[in-house]
Amino acid sequence: MNSRTLSAVAVGAAAVLLVAGCATPEADDRPDSDRAAVFALANDPTNLNPGSNVLGNDTAYVVRQLVDSLLYQNPDTGALEPWLAESYEALDEGRAYRFSLRDDVTFSDGSPLTAEAVKTTFDALVAAGADSAGAPLLVGYQSTEVIDETTAEVRFEVPNAAFPSAVATVGLGIVSPATQDVPFTERADGSAVIGSGPFVLESYVPDEATELSRRADYDWAPASLGEAEGDLIERVSFRVVPEASIRAGGLQNGEFDAIGSVLPTDVASIEAAGGLAISRPNPGVVFGLSFNTTRPGPSDPAVRSAVASAIDAEVVRDTAVTDVYAVATSSLGSTTVGWADQSDLLGADPDEAARVLDAAGWTVGDDGVRAKDGARLSLRIPYIQNFTTNLPALEVIQQQLREVGIEVELLGQGLEYIETLASGDFDAFWSNRSFTDGDVLRTTFSSTTTQLHLDDPVLDALLQEQFSVVDEAQRAASQAEAQRYLIEQHYHVPVYALTSIIATGDDLAGFSFGADSRLDTLAVAARSAG
Amino acid sequence: MVRKAVRPRLTTFLAARLGQAVLVLWAAYTVTFVILFALPSDPVARLLGGDGSDLTDGQIEALRQRLGLDQPLPVQYATQLIGVLRGDLGRSIVSGRPVGEILLEAAGPTAQIALLGLVLAGVLGVAIALIAHSVRSRTLTTLVLSLPPLGVAVPSFWLALILIQTFSFGLPLFPSAGTDGFASAILPAVTLAVPASAAIAQVLARSLLETLDEPYIDTAVAKGASHGRVLWRHALRNAALPTLTVAGLVVGALFSGAVVTETVFSRPGLGRVAARAVESQDIPVVQAVVLVAALLFTTTTLLVDLVTPLLDPRLGTRTRASDRRRRQDPEPSSPSSEGAP
Numbered sequence: 075m076n077s078r079t080l081s082a083v084a085v086g087a088a089a090v091l092l093v094a095g096c097a098t099p100e101a102d103d104r105p106d107s108d109r110a111a112v113f114a115l116a117n118d119p120t121n122l123n124p125g126s127n128v129l130g131n132d133t134a135y136v137v138r139q140l141v142d143s144l145l146y147q148n149p150d151t152g153a154l155e156p157w158l159a160e161s162y163e164a165l166d167e168g169r170a171y172r173f174s175l176r177d178d179v180t181f182s183d184g185s186p187l188t189a190e191a192v193k194t195t196f197d198a199l200v201a202a203g204a205d206s207a208g209a210p211l212l213v214g215y216q217s218t219e220v221i222d223e224t225t226a227e228v229r230f231e232v233p234n235a236a237f238p239s240a241v242a243t244v245g246l247g248i249v250s251p252a253t254q255d256v257p258f259t260e261r262a263d264g265s266a267v268i269g270s271g272p273f274v275l276e277s278y279v280p281d282e283a284t285e286l287s288r289r290a291d292y293d294w295a296p297a298s299l300g301e302a303e304g305d306l307i308e309r310v311s312f313r314v315v316p317e318a319s320i321r322a323g324g325l326q327n328g329e330f331d332a333i334g335s336v337l338p339t340d341v342a343s344i345e346a347a348g349g350l351a352i353s354r355p356n357p358g359v360v361f362g363l364s365f366n367t368t369r370p371g372p373s374d375p376a377v378r379s380a381v382a383s384a385i386d387a388e389v390v391r392d393t394a395v396t397d398v399y400a401v402a403t404s405s406l407g408s409t410t411v412g413w414a415d416q417s418d419l420l421g422a423d424p425d426e427a428a429r430v431l432d433a434a435g436w437t438v439g440d441d442g443v444r445a446k447d448g449a450r451l452s453l454r455i456p457y458i459q460n461f462t463t464n465l466p467a468l469e470v471i472q473q474q475l476r477e478v479g480i481e482v483e484l485l486g487q488g489l490e491y492i493e494t495l496a497s498g499d500f501d502a503f504w505s506n507r508s509f510t511d512g513d514v515l516r517t518t519f520s521s522t523t524t525q526l527h528l529d530d531p532v533l534d535a536l537l538q539e540q541f542s543v544v545d546e547a548q549r550a551a552s553q554a555e556a557q558r559y560l561i562e563q564h565y566h567v568p569v570y571a572l573t574s575i576i577a578t579g580d581d582l583a584g585f586s587f588g589a590d591s592r593l594d595t596l597a598v599a600a601r602s603a604g
Numbered sequence: 605m606v607r608k609a610v611r612p613r614l615t616t617f618l619a620a621r622l623g624q625a626v627l628v629l630w631a632a633y634t635v636t637f638v639i640l641f642a643l644p645s646d647p648v649a650r651l652l653g654g655d656g657s658d659l660t661d662g663q664i665e666a667l668r669q670r671l672g673l674d675q676p677l678p679v680q681y682a683t684q685l686i687g688v689l690r691g692d693l694g695r696s697i698v699s700g701r702p703v704g705e706i707l708l709e710a711a712g713p714t715a716q717i718a719l720l721g722l723v724l725a726g727v728l729g730v731a732i733a734l735i736a737h738s739v740r741s742r743t744l745t746t747l748v749l750s751l752p753p754l755g756v757a758v759p760s761f762w763l764a765l766i767l768i769q770t771f772s773f774g775l776p777l778f779p780s781a782g783t784d785g786f787a788s789a790i791l792p793a794v795t796l797a798v799p800a801s802a803a804i805a806q807v808l809a810r811s812l813l814e815t816l817d818e819p820y821i822d823t824a825v826a827k828g829a830s831h832g833r834v835l836w837r838h839a840l841r842n843a844a845l846p847t848l849t850v851a852g853l854v855v856g857a858l859f860s861g862a863v864v865t866e867t868v869f870s871r872p873g874l875g876r877v878a879a880r881a882v883e884s885q886d887i888p889v890v891q892a893v894v895l896v897a898a899l900l901f902t903t904t905t906l907l908v909d910l911v912t913p914l915l916d917p918r919l920g921t922r923t924r925a926s927d928r929r930r931r932q933d934p935e936p937s938s939p940s941s942e943g944a945p
Contacts, residue, residue: 114781118880121699127652128698203663204648205670210658259670262699280699280709281872281880282783315781315870319765323773324780489650489885496649517658 108601109308111582113593114315114324116335118281122264124247125199125208131574134244135334135593136284136312141247141269144173144192145238146296147510147589149354152411154238157296158187158248158270168233168544171241175224179294181250182274189226193218194251196228202258210517211240233542235549236513239411243510243590247271270294272597273310284312295597303583304600325349325577332585334593336575338398338463344577352578353398354587355571357410358508359518360402361467362568363455368527369501371451376434377480378564381453381502383430384478385471386422391570394467398575402568404557405515409571409591412512412540414554419561420568427478436479444479452481456494457504459486467569468504495525506572510590512553516541519560533559621909625902632898633688636891637681647673650885651697671697688895694888696881703892706877714873716789717865718858721796725854728797729804729847730840736809737816737835749809755802760861764795764868781870792869800857807850811843818842845916848908855904859897 119136121128146157154162159173179187199208200215214230221227228237240246249269256266264275264284272295273286288308313330315321321333322340326347336344341351363381365372372378387401400408404416436444436451444451453475457464465486472482487494494500503526507518516537521529536556543549560566574591581602588594641647648668652659668674672683687694693703729752736748771791772780779788815821816839824838862875874896881889 118876120880204652204659204667209663213658259695259700262696262701279872280706281866281876282870313781313870314872316867316876317765317870320768320780320868320870323768327773327776329780488883490645492649493645523658 108305110311111307111309111331111599111601112311112313112329113585114313114321114330114333116314116316116318116321118314119278119284119312120280121262122267122275122278122284123258123261124249124267124269125195125202125206125245125258126262127205127207128262131592132312132334134590136286137247138244138271138588138593139273139286139310139596140264140267140271140275141244141249142179142271142294142595143242143244143247144175145242146298147239147242147411148296148298149409149587149589149591149594150298152409152589154242155296155298157242158294162238164238164544165227168235168237168542169231170227170229171237172221172225172227175226176294177224179270180291181252181268181270182289183250183252183268185250185252185268187248187250187270188223189218189220191248191251192226192228193220194254195248196246198254198258199246205259206245208245211237211243211246233544235541235544236511239511239513244592272595276309281314283314286310286312292597295595299584299595299598302598302600304581304602307582307584307596307599307601310596310599322577325579328579331582332576332578334576336577338396338573338575341396341398341575341577348580349577350580350582351575352586353573353575354591355400355407355409355573356506356508356591357407357413357510357589358514358572359405359506359566360407360568360571361464361504361506362402362405362566363471363502363504364519364526364528364566365502365564366498366500366527367529367565368498370449371453372501374434375564376430376436377451378567380427380431380436380478381475381480382420382561382564382567383423383427384475384480385567385569386424386474387420387569388422389474390467390470393470394463395570395573399570399573401570405560405566405568406512406553406557407571409589410512410514411510412515412550412553414550414557416557416561419558422474424474424478431479438479442476442479443481450481451479452483453501454483454485454499455502455504456485456487456491456500458491459488461572464504471569492525498527508572508591512556513541515553515556515560519556519565528565530563530565533563533565618910621906625906628902629895629898632894633685633891634681636894637684640887640890641677641680647671647697647885647887684891693892693895696886696889698884698886698889703888706889707874707892707896710872710874710877713783713871714862714866714875716783717792717796717871717873718862720789720793721800721858721861722854724793724797725800725804725858728801729808732801732805733808733812734835734840736805737812737839738832752802752806752809755798755805758798760795760799760864761868763798764791764865767791767795768868783871788869788871792865792871795865795869796858796861799861800854803850803853803857804847808843808847811846812839815839815843845912848912848915851908852901852904855900859900 115132115135117130117132119133121133122137124137124141142158144157144159145154145162148155158179159175162171162173164171173192175187175189181187196212196215196218199206200212203209214232214234216229216231219227219229247269249267253266253268261267264278272292273288276285276287278284286309288306315324318335318337318340321330322344324330325333325344326349336351344351365378367373391397391399391401404413406413431444436446439445455468457468468484472484475482495503507514517523519526519528520534520537533556536552536559540549540552540556543552574587576585576593578585583602584596584599586594648664672680684694695702696706732748732751736745739745739748768780768791771777778791782788821834821838824834862873863879866873866875867879874893877889878893881893
């Protein structure tokens with residue numbers, strides 16, 4: 075054997091191995107009929123138990139299909155509409171809520187929906203305590219009384235005005251009493267979860283795929299979803315595809331019918347290729363800076379005010395996340411129940427920032443950074459590295475603050491941000507928090523629930539009031555006042571609202587966002603004929 | 605007489621090696637425990653993502669108890685270690701599923717691409733080394749020998765994306781995601797094989813270079829053997845041994861490469877489990893993954909240690925010779941060089 079044949083053999087062997095797999099281009103991955111859809115998710119759903127404390131976006135995308143809620147929150151109007159419950163009323167000034175259930179609903183195991191199911195669902199969530207993200211939504215829960223077969227009354231020790239909104243979320247989705255036969259923490263694979271949703275679980279392979287199939291007898295979709303536009307989707311395969319570019323590429327070449335967690339920067343190319351990008355601002359507290367007022371710098375209202383004036387939210391938005399995202403108009407996103415426009419208080423004015431700091435005695439030092447009584451005006455700002463857009467946004471803010479003489483030290487963190495917040499070793503924190511109801515202001519900023527070391531009796535009173543007043547107008551008024559107060563006191567500098575984006579092929583209908591800006595129930599998801 | 609002496613020595617050698625392996629495993633497990641638990645962080649607070657603001661202290665304490673985190677650290681350590689010895693790796697904090705089950709599920713898809721990757725890496729590595737010593741042109745040799753450093757330098761992430769762009773989106777030959785059939789394993793295996801083959805190629809090429817300088821090669825050439833025959837029949841066998849010692853490195857590269865590869869190719873597997881566990885601070889899973897990685901390393905090293913003397917009769921002889929020397933001479937002798945037979 076001479077050297078040439080030898081090299082040929084070696085290269086040939088490698089080539090043969092490479093080509094060996096080419097013979098069978100897989101056809102199975104593609105929907106075998108128009109009635110199936112492949113939805114590519116960024117993350118594994120991880121836990122298919124609706125009330126579990128693992129409730130990432132992608133988890134909700136899948137679980138929403140398995141369980142229905144008592145009420146449906148209309149994403150366009152924010153109104154609470156009938157779903158499993160035909161109606162509800164608040165009793166005893168918000169200490170009790172009475173739900174009248176539909177009498178024609180069955181769970182996927184064939185058992186009928188009764189008041190008992192509502193009771194066992196909520197009882198189990200409270201019993202699961204910290205293992206459940208549902209438990210915090212049931213603050214002050216006392217019991218659920220079965221009034222009759224189709225009437226359930228949920229009772230609280232203290233008024234819980236946020237409960238009706240919470241009831242519409244996936245975390246409080248109703249499961250059949252039989253579900254409780256399996257311990258709460260052992261339902262992650264979903265096999266024990268028996269809901270009344272439009273789809274049932276066929277299989278769940280972690281990190282790979284969750285297969286769902288439609289219930290033929292599902293007939294209780296929220297009325298406002300309307301009729302299906304085309305042939306109903308019978309099977310949905312949620313595939314886990316962590317890489318954004320692979321999701322986008324797969325949508326374009328038809329491997330996927332719909333994709334989640336679309337990057338704002340990919341929207342243009344997806345639309346250019348004929349895809350349909352659907353975006354919706356997340357409800358809840360928008361991305362922005364929250365101050366730690368126990369620290370020397372931020373304890374000075376002048377400093378907080380100057381930071382607020384120095385930040386040009388529009389520039390930050392344009393640079394970091396494109397105009398798919400909306401510039402904040404309040405500490406709450408515009409899709410939140412209770413949002414009130416505070417635009418008149420917002421807006422960039424660097425000159426004003428400089429004036430305020432000058433007046434307060436913060437003078438510019440040799441290095442361009444202001445100081446007062448020997449203390450430099452340097453802010454330590456931690457942020458969570460859960461969105462790739464956080465750092466670019468903060469770098470712009472860093473630059474904008476530098477121009478008025480405020481130094482910023484950025485601190486990218488994983489889950490250790492929790493310890494940073496607890497230790498109080500920070501001046502401001504960059505974050506957001508998604509939730510459908512304005513009550514999120516209370517969990518984020520009230521002195522008993524906040525991690526931000528805020529302690530303001532005026533703010534606390536407003537936040538507590540919106541939690542305990544059932545009257546909608548009155549509640550909205552205190553929420554509006556709380557939003558105004560947060561900005562007037564510059565406790566929070568809102569910048570932009572996190573926006574969720576999904577994309578689908580243009581032949582799909584009924585794939586849209588719910589009020590929580592997560593994939594809505596696919597009850598009327600369809601492929602247009604043709 | 606000499607043959608009899610080998611047996612007890614082999615048993616002692618085996619026992620010592622196994623003991624070492626167990627020690628490494630224990631150390632890996634313990635260090636992980638210390639890092640994860642002794643750090644000033646609260647696993648429960650992290651689990652709740654700081655979002656448990658409306659939970660009562662009683663509810664949080666109950667969770668702490670359920671996870672056994674209310675026990676003193678030494679008790680937690682002992683309980684967990686005993687569990688591991690009994691084959692119980694605990695449950696994932698995040699999903700509540702048994703960790704053993706999670707790892708078993710993930711092992712299959714990873715083994716698929718790792719084994720295929722190993723074969724490809726072997727073929728590719730040997731091919732590069734042989735080609736480098738077959739071509740007559742110096743420039744070509746240099747060119748071929750620069751492939752391994754390139755293979756190491758190319759980020760797997762980038763390589764994987766290029767492969768998908770070309771062979772999935774460009775030419776629809778392979779699926780871009782999933783574990784459907786053999787075809788889905790090809791591109792991930794190639795991604796894993798490239799850096800792994802580099803290690804093999806580099807060591808083998810160097811070792812071939814040394815072997816080709818040996819006098820017995822001159823003898824073979826003098827007897828009229830062709831260059832190919834010399835390379836294939838005479839040099840490769842002897843040069844292959846040092847290459848075997850990088851097996852641990854290669855297995856390590858395959859395992860760590862799985863994290864990126866499985867993510868880009870949307871495949872379930874140990875790499876994904878590891879990445880997700882670290883991200884969500886799922887402590888029992890992180891500990892188990894470290895244990896699996898340590899187990900892989902020690903097993904590979906152990907196998908190599910056991911196989912090498914079988915392949916190279918010189919090793920046994922040399923051990924005995926140096927032992928004898930050591931007995932005569934109180935000064936420790938310098939390690940003997942790789943002498944010609």
